[in-house]
Amino acid sequence: MAIARRMQVIQPFHVMALLARARQLEAAGRSIIHMEIGEPDFVTPQPVIDAGHAALTAGHTHYTPATGLPALRRRIADFYRVRYDIGVEPARIVVTPGASAGLQLVLASLVDPGERVLLADPGYPCNRNFVYLFGGTPVSLPVDAASGYQPTVQQVRDNWNATTAALLVASPSNPTGSLLDLATLREYQAIARAQGGHLIVDEIYHGLVYDTAAATALSVSDEVVVINSFSKYFGMTGWRLGWLVAPPLLVPELDKLAQNMFLAAPTLSQHAALRAFDPDTIAILEERRAIFQQRRDFLLPALRELGFGIPVTPAGAFYLYADCSRFTRDSYTFSQQLLEEAGVAITPGIDFGTNRPEQHVRFAYTTSLDKLQEGVRRLQAYLL
Numbered sequence: 001m002a003i004a005r006r007m008q009v010i011q012p013f014h015v016m017a018l019l020a021r022a023r024q025l026e027a028a029g030r031s032i033i034h035m036e037i038g039e040p041d042f043v044t045p046q047p048v049i050d051a052g053h054a055a056l057t058a059g060h061t062h063y064t065p066a067t068g069l070p071a072l073r074r075r076i077a078d079f080y081r082v083r084y085d086i087g088v089e090p091a092r093i094v095v096t097p098g099a100s101a102g103l104q105l106v107l108a109s110l111v112d113p114g115e116r117v118l119l120a121d122p123g124y125p126c127n128r129n130f131v132y133l134f135g136g137t138p139v140s141l142p143v144d145a146a147s148g149y150q151p152t153v154q155q156v157r158d159n160w161n162a163t164t165a166a167l168l169v170a171s172p173s174n175p176t177g178s179l180l181d182l183a184t185l186r187e188y189q190a191i192a193r194a195q196g197g198h199l200i201v202d203e204i205y206h207g208l209v210y211d212t213a214a215a216t217a218l219s220v221s222d223e224v225v226v227i228n229s230f231s232k233y234f235g236m237t238g239w240r241l242g243w244l245v246a247p248p249l250l251v252p253e254l255d256k257l258a259q260n261m262f263l264a265a266p267t268l269s270q271h272a273a274l275r276a277f278d279p280d281t282i283a284i285l286e287e288r289r290a291i292f293q294q295r296r297d298f299l300l301p302a303l304r305e306l307g308f309g310i311p312v313t314p315a316g317a318f319y320l321y322a323d324c325s326r327f328t329r330d331s332y333t334f335s336q337q338l339l340e341e342a343g344v345a346i347t348p349g350i351d352f353g354t355n356r357p358e359q360h361v362r363f364a365y366t367t368s369l370d371k372l373q374e375g376v377r378r379l380q381a382y383l384l
């Protein structure tokens with residue numbers, strides 16, 4: 001079969017093979033502790049589910065405008081006012097089928113074939129594939145504990161050349177949970193602006209921040225493009241709903257592309273999400289945030305005690321990115337062994353880039369404290 005050449009560079013998630021094997025082992029009766037899964041274990045808050053039911057009953061089954069339900073765009077704008085104390089015009093908000101679609105819309109509309117996009121490495125694996133899809137070149141900026149697992153301003157400056165279209169960062173990041181402060185975001189934006197390029201900030205893990213409040217990159221400049229989603233903090237992965245905030249001149253381009261690529265985000269999900277910002281839903285989400293924090297505060301010292309290197313306390317998301325070189329020189333085989341022999345599933349570093357992936361694994365605390373405790377017991381018995 002003739003498959004397009006561009007498909008040769010698109011990578012699958014390696015963790016999917018591990019997850020499939022974990023399910024196979026479970027089907028055969030083995031107990032597996034899942035610390036590989038990148039989505040909240042909680043179901044969507046009940047008020048949102050009820051709103052989804054009500055939307056179906058009311059017959060809201062048609063397309064919405066490509067940029068989203070006007071009421072939802074207003075609601076999101078309102079959320080920025082309440083949570084971050086900044087004004088965002090609803091007209092700058094585009095509702096998308098998840099942050100995934102938001103990233104694709106933005107990269108498709110800002111990156112020309114042959115242009116470079118700077119990405120943190122390790123980072124969210126899909127980003128480089130999206131860049132490839134649109135004919136661009138992902139440029140990996142190696143990050144580590146010394147830079148708080150985010151690109152340094154110097155790195156961005158040194159790597160930005162005439163063919164660079166954008167810097168794409170995530171705060172908090174997947175897989176490291178690291179946050180960007182406002183001063184760094186300002187410097188990134190100053191470089192992007194001076195070079196005639198763009199700063200794109202993925203804020204999908206906003207809300208899941210434990211030690212300090214996260215500042216939104218929107219407070220730096222109206223020129224920054226911000227991606228967000230209902231998937232993580234709002235616990236709505238399966239509803240496939242997100243949003244982005246763009247400079248006014250970009251919105252008609254995104255609108256045009258969204259019309260062509262997917263017509264609109266799911267209508268049912270958009271109606272349900274109208275309830276996502278109400279105080280009763282937020283109260284549920286904040287309880288969950290506290291639970292995630294409790295899990296992080298258990299798992300982080302426990303893994304360090306076992307000998308995993310996690311030099312910087314991750315401020316957000318639900319991941320711990322750990323150096324496993326004390327145990328192995330091949331984190332992929334190590335992850336397979338932990339699954340087969342200890343019944344613990346984690347994600348190997350290879351899924352997140354080319355910067356020493358063989359020395360790293362990602363633990364997700366998207367399972368109960370009891371299960372995490374059992375996971376640590378199993379690791380201890382296996383490793384020590």
Ligand SMILES: Cc1ncc(COP(=O)(O)O)c(C=O)c1O
Nearest residue numbers: 098099100124174204229231242
């Ligand atoms: C950093 C980051 N961005 C974007 C996404 C895509 O999320 P969604 O399409 O569910 O909103 C994910 C999912 O794991 C992620 O970790």
